[in-house]
Amino acid sequence: MNDQxxxxxIRVIIAEDQEDIRMALQAYVSxxxxxxxxxVFSDGLSAWDWISKTNEVVDVALLDIxxxxxxxxxxxxxxxxxxxxxxxxxxxxxxxxxxxxxxxEAGANGYLLKKSSAPQILEAVREIYNGxxxxxxxxxxxxxxxxxxxxxxxxxxxxxxxxxxxxxVKQLEKGFLYKEIASxxxxxxxxxxxxxxNIYEKLHVSNxxxxxNKLAGKF
Numbered sequence: 001m002n003d004q005x006x007x008x009x010i011r012v013i014i015a016e017d018q019e020d021i022r023m024a025l026q027a028y029v030s031x032x033x034x035x036x037x038x039x040v041f042s043d044g045l046s047a048w049d050w051i052s053k054t055n056e057v058v059d060v061a062l063l064d065i066x067x068x069x070x071x072x073x074x075x076x077x078x079x080x081x082x083x084x085x086x087x088x089x090x091x092x093x094x095x096x097x098x099x100x101x102x103x104x105e106a107g108a109n110g111y112l113l114k115k116s117s118a119p120q121i122l123e124a125v126r127e128i129y130n131g132x133x134x135x136x137x138x139x140x141x142x143x144x145x146x147x148x149x150x151x152x153x154x155x156x157x158x159x160x161x162x163x164x165x166x167x168x169v170k171q172l173e174k175g176f177l178y179k180e181i182a183s184x185x186x187x188x189x190x191x192x193x194x195x196x197x198n199i200y201e202k203l204h205v206s207n208x209x210x211x212x213n214k215l216a217g218k219f
Contacts, residue, residue: 009034010035011038011059011061012034012037012038012058012059012062013039013041014026014029014039014063015042015061015062015064015067016041016057017067019042023119024118028122034126035126038056042067043068043069045069047064047070048078059086060087060128061079062075063075063076065092066094073102074106076103077106087110088109089112089128090108090111091113091129109133110127110133151196157168161203165199167191168181172208178192
């Protein structure tokens with residue numbers, strides 16, 4: 001969380017390829033006494049070139065997703081990698097689950113739809129600066145729905161495991177080696193290896209860590 005008492009304004013940049021929207025966002029920020037618009041960009045590459053070379057500290061980056069050259073998701077990844085304290089707020093027309101999760105996984109701290117009102121956008125900038133994670137209600141609903149769907153799919157995968165495979169999973173969770181599992185369950189190491197292979201296939205994972213992460217809290 002940032003301490004706004006140490007400085008007068010929240011420093012913002014805007015990257016948006018549509019001129020009318022870019023100008024509107026710039027006007028919103030510029031006329032708010034708590035905010036300062038450091039720069040605006042019509043594409044992701046120009047934004048990154050400036051961010052990576054400037055000595056300015058950027059508090060909040062207000063970003064579109066669909067931009068030429070370097071899209072908003074790729075730009076977020078670069079910003080969060082080198083400037084992790086910069087808060088990235090997506091402001092886009094897209095509300096499909098795939099884009100939402102890709103943006104959030106890339107490091108976006110909030111996600112608004114462009115149809116949001118000026119007061120909503122400005123309040124989101126202040127909220128994200130102070131440690132919040134603002135989202136349009138439509139976006140929040142999509143996130144919850146997608147999470148529930150993913151959780152349901154994981155439960156279905158787990159239900160395909162046989163009782164013996166679940167026994168082996170519990171041994172893996174305890175950190176036991178294959179030979180230790182074989183001794184505990186009175187089976188051969190090769191049988192353990194075959195069961196583990198089947199477990200990975202059923203859970204659509206490739207190693208012990210991924211399997212245990214997927215099964216965390218499920219048994």
